[in-house]
Amino acid sequence: MTRSVEGLPAPNERRRLREAAELTLDEVATAVGVAVATVRSWESGRTTPRGRKRDAYARFLAGLPERAGAADATGPPGRTDPVLVAVAPGTGADAGTGADAGTGAEEGVAQAAPDGPAGSDGSADSAAAAPATPVMPAVPAARPVVRPVVDPAEAFDTLHELAAPALARQAYLLTGRRALALEAVDRAFTRAWDQWPEVATDPDPVGWVRTIVYEYALSPWHRFRRSHRRPDRPPADPADRILLDALLALPRVHRRTVLLYDGVGLDLPDTAAETEATTPAAGNRILNAHADLAARVPELADVPVERQSAALRERLAALRPPFPLDPRPAAAVRGGGERRTRQWTRATLGLTAVITAATAYTAATAPTRYDPPLAPGESVSGVPPLSGPQQLTERSRQLHDKLRADPEAGPARVAPRLD
Incomplete structure (x- = not known):
């Protein structure tokens, strides 16, 4: 997300320059001649400008420091360096604006962002700067409480505290199972702590974790688990x-798309980007999902098409699970991830030691010369088997006795006798 492109600053620097010049995304898009979603993608690092648009964008960014200097000369003082900030729930930058594109007013976020002047931008820029969170009961607008966070563990705990309850509720709406929802949130935050430098520098850390939660919760392999043989208690x-049965009857991809668009409050381009689909495809999925829900939910059947999204958002916010969805504390998540990492490290070292010892033993006991093996015996036909002397016949025995009884020896023995 922070990699620079030839002729352009890094994505986070592009956003800093725009906010320092007190410009909205609409103004930048109009000046460059592109859509607002395109500028948002350039600043988040998802896409890279090319060709003439890149040249125009580079020239525009090159002139922003002068404009920012002029704005600082006339604007309110008190600008500070970028810090990792923690915004309390219900005190987002767009709190009380009523913007449908983002819901930062309903739950705080933890992200790396520069402190701009108060009230310098509209709701569109605030929705782009703050990661979207799920629809929750309305919270009165209040002044943002900002405090610097320097410790990674403290920053992770802040992110977990602000996002984990809402993500557990979203995972429950996706699966209808409490254990799976809490397990998905636990796995996602464990992975986030293992890759915390990447998550901390991501423009949307809540979206990073939310993607892992959705992918784990919607994995088709869970249906083979024994715990899925019996359904959870319904609301x-x-x-x-x-409403919950209608949601679970939707295809997984439609369920995820409609929850991001109507439940979380993302706009259509961001919904398409998070579901890895084109914007027309995401729009068609939302229309089909709305039609299926209207056919199954009586409260949505009589609502006009243009009001279905708002009505569904209200119904999702009002849905109450039959049991509490309390994720594990952040400290337990961090400890479990570190403990699992230590176990894998020890297992890897032990396996390496066993392989090394086996290799050394093999090298020490291996023969140093080659001894060809003896060929196995083969049977040969036509050769009588060796079975010792044969039995004497009667004639042979008489001849044998006669030769032994004759005392003569020498040549006289073979001389013929007259008798």
């Missing part, structure tokens, strides 16, 4: 039960 309210 107590019949209307909530009907």
Whole structure:
């Protein structure tokens, strides 16, 4: 996300320059001649400008420092260096604006962003700067409480505290199972702590974790688990039960798309980017999902098409699970991840030691010369087997006795006798 392109600053520097000049995304898009979603993608590092658009964007960014200097000369003082900030729930930068594109007013976020002048931008820029969070009950607007965070563990705990409850609720709406929802959130934050430098510098850390939660919760392999043979207890309210059953009846990709668009409050381009689909494809999925939900949920059947999204958002915010969705504390998540890392490290070292010892033993006991093996015996036909002297016949025995009884020896023995 922070890699620079030839002729352009890094994505986070592009956003800093725009905010220092007190410009909105609409103004930058109009000056360069592109869409607002394109500028947002350039600043997040998802896409890279090319050709004439890159040249125009580079020239525009090159002139921003002068404009920022002029704005500092006339604007309010008190600008500080970028710090990792923690915004309390219900005190986002766009709190009380009523913007549908983002819901930062409903739950705080932890992200790396420079402190700009208060009230310098509209709701569109605030929605782009703050990661979207799920629809939650309305929270009164209040002044943002900002405090510097320098310790990675403290920053992770802040992110977990602000995002984990909402992500657990989203995972429950995706799966309808409490254990799987909490497990998905736990796995996602464990992975986030293992890769914390990458998550801390990401423009949308909540979106980074949310992607892992959704992918784990919607994995098709969970249906083979023994715990999935019995369904969880349904919600107590019949209307909530009907809505949850209708959501779970949708295909997984439609369920994820409609929850991001109507539940979390992302706009259509961001929803398409998070689901790895084109914008028209994401729009068609939302239309099909709305039609299926309207056919299954009586409360949405009589709502006009243009009001279905708002009505569904209200219903998702009002749905109450039949049991609490309390994720594990952040300290336990960090400790579990570190403990698992130590176990894998020890297992790897032990396996390496065993392989080394086996290799050394093999090298020490291996023969130093080659001894060709003896060829196995083969049977040869036509040769009588060796079985010792044969038995004497009667004639042979008489001849044998006669030769032994004759005392003569020498040549006289073979001389013929007259008798």
